[in-house]
Amino acid sequence: MAQQLVPGGGMPDRIADVWGTRTPHDRDTPWPVRVDTHLEEGVAEGDVDRWVRSACVLCSNGCACDIAVRDGRMVGIRGRAGDVVNHGRLGPKGLYGSWQWNGADRLTRPLVREGGRLVETGWDTAMDRIVERSRRLMEEIGPLSHGFYTSGQLFLEEYYALAVIGKAGLGTPHMDGNTRLCTATAAAALKETFGSDGQPGTYTDIDSCDAIFLYGHNMAETQTVLWARVLDRLYGPRPPVVVAVDPRRTRVTEAAGRTGGVHLAPLPGTNQALMNCLVREVIENGWVDREYVAAHTVGFEELAATVAPYTPERAAEICRVPAGDLRRAAEIFGTSDRVLSTVLQGFYQSHQATAASCQVNNLHLLRGQIGRPGGGVMQMNGQPTAQNTRECGADGDLPGFRNWNNPRHIDELARLWNVDPLTIPHWAPPTHAMQIWRYAEQGSIRFLWISATNPAVSLPELPRVRDILRREDLFVVVQDGFRTETSEYADVVLPAALWGEKQGTFTNADRTVHLSEKAVEPPGEARSDLDIFLDYARRMDLRDRDGGPLVPWSSPEEVFRAWQECSRGRPCDYTGLSYEKLRGDSGIHWPCNDQYPDGRDRLYADGIFPTDPDFCEAYGHDLLTGGDVTPERYRAARPDGRAHLKAAEYTPPPETTGEDHPYVLTTGRTVYHFHTRTKTGRSRRLRDAAPGPWAELSPGDAAALGVAEGDLVRIESPRGAVEVPARIGRGRDGVVFVPFHYGYWDTSGAAPDGRPRAANEMTLTEWDPVSKQPVFKVAAVRVTRLHTPGAPRPAAK
Numbered sequence: 011m012a013q014q015l016v017p018g019g020g021m022p023d024r025i026a027d028v029w030g031t032r033t034p035h036d037r038d039t040p041w042p043v044r045v046d047t048h049l050e051e052g053v054a055e056g057d058v059d060r061w062v063r064s065a066c067v068l069c070s071n072g073c074a075c076d077i078a079v080r081d082g083r084m085v086g087i088r089g090r091a092g093d094v095v096n097h098g099r100l101g102p103k104g105l106y107g108s109w110q111w112n113g114a115d116r117l118t119r120p121l122v123r124e125g126g127r128l129v130e131t132g133w134d135t136a137m138d139r140i141v142e143r144s145r146r147l148m149e150e151i152g153p154l155s156h157g158f159y160t161s162g163q164l165f166l167e168e169y170y171a172l173a174v175i176g177k178a179g180l181g182t183p184h185m186d187g188n189t190r191l192c193t194a195t196a197a198a199a200l201k202e203t204f205g206s207d208g209q210p211g212t213y214t215d216i217d218s219c220d221a222i223f224l225y226g227h228n229m230a231e232t233q234t235v236l237w238a239r240v241l242d243r244l245y246g247p248r249p250p251v252v253v254a255v256d257p258r259r260t261r262v263t264e265a266a267g268r269t270g271g272v273h274l275a276p277l278p279g280t281n282q283a284l285m286n287c288l289v290r291e292v293i294e295n296g297w298v299d300r301e302y303v304a305a306h307t308v309g310f311e312e313l314a315a316t317v318a319p320y321t322p323e324r325a326a327e328i329c330r331v332p333a334g335d336l337r338r339a340a341e342i343f344g345t346s347d348r349v350l351s352t353v354l355q356g357f358y359q360s361h362q363a364t365a366a367s368c369q370v371n372n373l374h375l376l377r378g379q380i381g382r383p384g385g386g387v388m389q390m391n392g393q394p395t396a397q398n399t400r401e402c403g404a405d406g407d408l409p410g411f412r413n414w415n416n417p418r419h420i421d422e423l424a425r426l427w428n429v430d431p432l433t434i435p436h437w438a439p440p441t442h443a444m445q446i447w448r449y450a451e452q453g454s455i456r457f458l459w460i461s462a463t464n465p466a467v468s469l470p471e472l473p474r475v476r477d478i479l480r481r482e483d484l485f486v487v488v489q490d491g492f493r494t495e496t497s498e499y500a501d502v503v504l505p506a507a508l509w510g511e512k513q514g515t516f517t518n519a520d521r522t523v524h525l526s527e528k529a530v531e532p533p534g535e536a537r538s539d540l541d542i543f544l545d546y547a548r549r550m551d552l553r554d555r556d557g558g559p560l561v562p563w564s565s566p567e568e569v570f571r572a573w574q575e576c577s578r579g580r581p582c583d584y585t586g587l588s589y590e591k592l593r594g595d596s597g598i599h600w601p602c603n604d605q606y607p608d609g610r611d612r613l614y615a616d617g618i619f620p621t622d623p624d625f626c627e628a629y630g631h632d633l634l635t636g637g638d639v640t641p642e643r644y645r646a647a648r649p650d651g652r653a654h655l656k657a658a659e660y661t662p663p664p665e666t667t668g669e670d671h672p673y674v675l676t677t678g679r680t681v682y683h684f685h686t687r688t689k690t691g692r693s694r695r696l697r698d699a700a701p702g703p704w705a706e707l708s709p710g711d712a713a714a715l716g717v718a719e720g721d722l723v724r725i726e727s728p729r730g731a732v733e734v735p736a737r738i739g740r741g742r743d744g745v746v747f748v749p750f751h752y753g754y755w756d757t758s759g760a761a762p763d764g765r766p767r768a769a770n771e772m773t774l775t776e777w778d779p780v781s782k783q784p785v786f787k788v789a790a791v792r793v794t795r796l797h798t799p800g801a802p803r804p805a806a807k
C-alpha cells in the first residue's frame with residue numbers, strides 16, 4: 011500500500027503536486043490503494059485522540075476520509091483506504107481546505123438587523139422574528155410569499171426536512187437549490203433520456219475504459235482524485251485514449267494530445283453544433299449498434315434527420331475547430347470497445363445545456379455503451395451533496411424522483427406525510443431558482459430563506475442580485491457558518507454548524523452514500539441546519555391532517571429512516587441502507603434494497619430504463635424551446651422501458667460578440683479554491699496558492715492588446731466589469747477566462763483596493779430552456795489594458 015503522509019511541515023507539497031505520486035495499473039485491474047494524510051503543524055499521528063468517519067464536502071467526488079480530533083478540535087484528515095471512491099486518496103482541497111477553517115472567524119450567535127446594522131442576539135429573538143414574519147405573510151398573502159434558496163452542500167436529512175416543511179407544511183412551490191447553477195442540467199439530461207435522474211455509470215468504469223471523453227469538464231482541477239484515477243490508467247499498460255472538449259488548454263486537454271486523442275476547442279456556446287456533428291458521424295459511418303437501438307430506444311429517425319445537416323465542415327465553421335479533428339473524435343467514439351463520458355459545466359452552463367448533454371447520452375445509446383464495465387455516462391455533479399438536494403426534493407424536484415405531473419405520485423407523498431394532496435404544490439413545475447429571484451425582484455416573494463449558498467457572489471449579474479437583496483419589502487434569512495457577502499444583506503443571520511460539527515449522510519456523483527459523523531462541537535451557539543429547520547417547523551406549529559406534528563423528528567437518523575420510506579420503490583431506493591451499515595469499510599451505492607443489498611454500482615445493464623409513464627420522473631420537454639411534453643403525448647410515444655433519443659438544432663448563444671464587445675467571456679474554477687472561498691480562503695496554503703483573481707488571455711489576444719503577464723486589465727460586459735491582472739497562455743483566441751471565486755467580503759461590489767473583481771459582475775441573466783441552468787460560460791466583453799504593475803496607477807476617479 012502506498013503512503014502519502016502530508017505532514018504539517020509542507021512536504022510533499024500537494025499544492026505543487028496536485029495529484030500526488032502515480033500508482034499505475036493495467037486495464038481491468040483494481041486501482042491501487044494510496045492513503046493520503048495531512049495533520050496540523052506540530053501534530054503527529056500518535057497525538058490524535060480519535061479518527062472520526064466522514065467524506066470530503068469540497069466537491070462531488072465524495073472522497074471518504076477520517077477526521078483527526080485532538081482536544082476537541084479538528085487537526086487533520088486521512089483518506090479511507092477501503093472506500094470504493096478514493097481508495098485512500100485526497101486532493102489539495104480535501105487535505106488543506108476541509109477543516110483548516112475551524113477556529114477562524116465563525117458565526118457563533120444569531121444576528122438581527124437593528125437600525126440598519128446586524129447585531130448579535132439569542133436564538134429565541136432571531137427565530138421569533140422569522141416566525142412572526144413568516145406567519146404574517148402566510149396569513150396575508152399565503153405560501154406564494156415564501157421562497158427557499160438552498161444548497162448542494164447540506165446533508166440528505168437536512169434537505170428532506172426542508173422539503174417536507176416547504177411542500178407539505180407551507181405548501182410553497184418556490185424552493186430550489188444553488189444546484190440550479192450547478193447540476194440542474196445533469197438531472198434534466200438524465201430525465202430527458204432515461205426517464206429519471208440517477209447516474210448510469212460508476213467511477214470504477216475508469217479502471218476499464220478504452221476511451222474517455224470529457225465534455226466541458228476540467229476534471230484535473232475540479233475532481234482531482236478522479237483525475238488521479240485517470241492518470242493511473244494513462245501511466246499504466248493499455249491506457250485509454252482521452253478526448254477533451256474545452257475552449258481552453260487545460261491538463262485534461264494536454265492529456266488528450268499525449269494519448270493520441272483529440273482536443274476539440276469549440277468557441278464557447280457552440281457545443282450543440284459540435285455534438286450534432288459527432289452524432290451524425292457515428293450514424294453516417296455505420297458505427298450504430300442497430301440491434302441495441304431497436305430494442306432499447308425510441309426516437310432514432312428524428313435524431314438522424316436532425317443531425318444530418320451537421321457535417322464536419324459545417325460544425326467546423328460554427329465551432330471553429332478543424333473538421334478533421336471532429337472526424338477523428340467521432341471515430342474514437344465509434345470504434346472504441348468501452349467508452350466512458352463525463353459531462354460538466356462547459357456543457358451545463360450554456361444556453362443549449364440539456365440538448366448538448368443529451369447528445370452525449372445519445373452517443374452512448376447509439377453504441378450500446380451503457381451499463382457495461384468501462385462503457386458508461388457520467389452526467390457529473392459538482393457540489394458534494396447536489397445529488398441529495400435533487401432526490402430529496404429541496405430543489406425543483408419532488409422527493410424520490412417523483413413526477414409533479416403524475417397525480418398518483420402526489421398521492422403517494424400525501425399519504426406518506428399524512429397531508430391533503432392539495433397542500434403539495436403540483437399545479438405547475440416547482441419554481442426554479444432564477445424565477446424565485448425574479449419573483450423577489452417583482453415583490454411577490456417577500457420572505458427568502460437562503461441556506462448554505464452565497465448568491466451575492468455566485469449568481470449571474472451581481473448588480474441586479476444586490477438590488478434584489480436590498481429591497482425593503484424582502485425579508486432575507488441567511489444561514490451560514492460565516493459572514494459572507496450575502497449575509498450582509500440579511501434581516502436575520504443564523505449561525506450554522508458545518509461539516510465535522512454535525513451528523514448526516516450524503517451521496518456523491520456516482521451514487522455512493524457516505525455517513526459523516528460529528529467530530530467536534532460547533533462553535534458558540536451555532537446549530538446544525540437540521541436543528542434549525544426543525545425548530546422553525548415547531549415554532550410554526552406545522553401539523554399533519556390529524557393534528558400531529560408534521561415533522562416529528564429530532565435526530566438525523568430519524569429523518570434518514572423517514573427518507574428511506576419515501577425512497578421505497580423509487581430509482582433512488584435507500585431502504586437497504588442504515589447508519590450502521592454505512593459504518594462499514596466503504597460507502598455504498600444506491601439503489602440499495604432487497605434486490606441489491608450491497609448497492610448497485612452500474613445502472614441499466616439490462617437496457618431497461620425508468621421511462622414507463624407511471625414510473626418516470628418527468629415527461630420531458632422540447633429540447634429547443636423547453637415546452638413541456640404532455641402526459642398524453644408521452645404515453646402515445648410508448649417508451650415503456652426504452653430510452654429517448656432526443657434531438658435539437660443548434661442555435662447561437664443569447665449574447666454574441668460585436669464591435670463594442672468583441673471577446674467571449676467564459677468563467678470557471680481553479681484547483682485551489684472552492685466557489686466563493688468561504689472555506690478554502692481561510693486555509694493559508696490554498697489562499698497563498700491563489701490569492702486573487704485574474705483574467706486569462708490567449709497569447710495572440712494579449713499581443714494584439716499590448717498586454718503583458720501581470721498587467722492590470724479591465725474586462726467589461728454590458729452589465730458590469732472587473733479589473734484584474736492578466737495571465738497569458740491557455741485560452742483560445744477571442745476567449746477570456748475569469749475564475750468566479752473572488753468576492754468582496756462586504757457589500758460594496760468592490761474589493762479593498764476599490765476594484766470590482768467578481769466574475770459575475772459581467773455574466774447575464776439567461777438560462778437553458780429545459781434545465782433552467784444559467785449561462786455562466788458565455789458573455790460578450792471588451793478588454794482594456796489599465797497599467798503595468800510597478801508603474802504608477804492612474805489617479806482615483
Ligand SMILES: Nc1nc2c(c(=O)[nH]1)N[C@H]1C(S)=C(S)[C@@H](COP(=O)(O)OP(=O)(O)OC[C@H]3O[C@@H](n4cnc5c(=O)[nH]c(N)nc54)[C@H](O)[C@@H]3O)O[C@H]1N2
Nearest residue numbers: 069226228232278279354355356392393678679681684685
Ligand atoms: N477546485 C475546485 N473544484 C471544484 C469546485 C471548485 O469550486 N473548485 N466546484 C465543484 C463544483 S460545484 C462544480 S459544478 C464542478 C465544476 O467543474 P468543471 O465543470 O470542471 O469546472 P469549470 O471550470 O466551471 O468548467 C469546466 C470547463 O468548461 C470550459 N468551458 C467554458 N466554456 C465552454 C464551452 O462553451 N464549451 C465547452 N465544451 N467547455 C467550456 C472551461 O474552459 C473549463 O475548463 O467543480 C467541482 N469541483
Ligand SMILES: Nc1nc2c(c(=O)[nH]1)N[C@H]1C(S)=C(S)[C@@H](COP(=O)(O)OP(=O)(O)OC[C@H]3O[C@@H](n4cnc5c(=O)[nH]c(N)nc54)[C@H](O)[C@@H]3O)O[C@H]1N2
Nearest residue numbers: 191192462463464468489490506677678685686688750786
Ligand atoms: N460565473 C460563474 N458563476 C458560477 C459558476 C461558474 O462556473 N461561473 N458556478 C456555479 C456553480 S456550479 C455553483 S455550485 C455555485 C456555487 O456557489 P455558492 O453556493 O454560492 O458557493 P459557496 O461558496 O460554496 O457557498 C456555500 C455557502 O454555504 C456555507 N456552508 C458550507 N457548509 C454549510 C453548512 O453545512 N450549513 C450552512 N448553513 N452553510 C454552509 C459556506 O460557508 C458558503 O458561504 O456557483 C455558481 N456560480
Ligand code: SF4
Nearest residue numbers: 066069072073101104
Ligand atoms: S476530489 Fe473532491 S471530494 Fe475528493 S478530496 Fe478533493 S475536493 Fe474533496
Ligand SMILES: [Mo]
Nearest residue numbers: 191192392393
Ligand atoms: Mo457546482
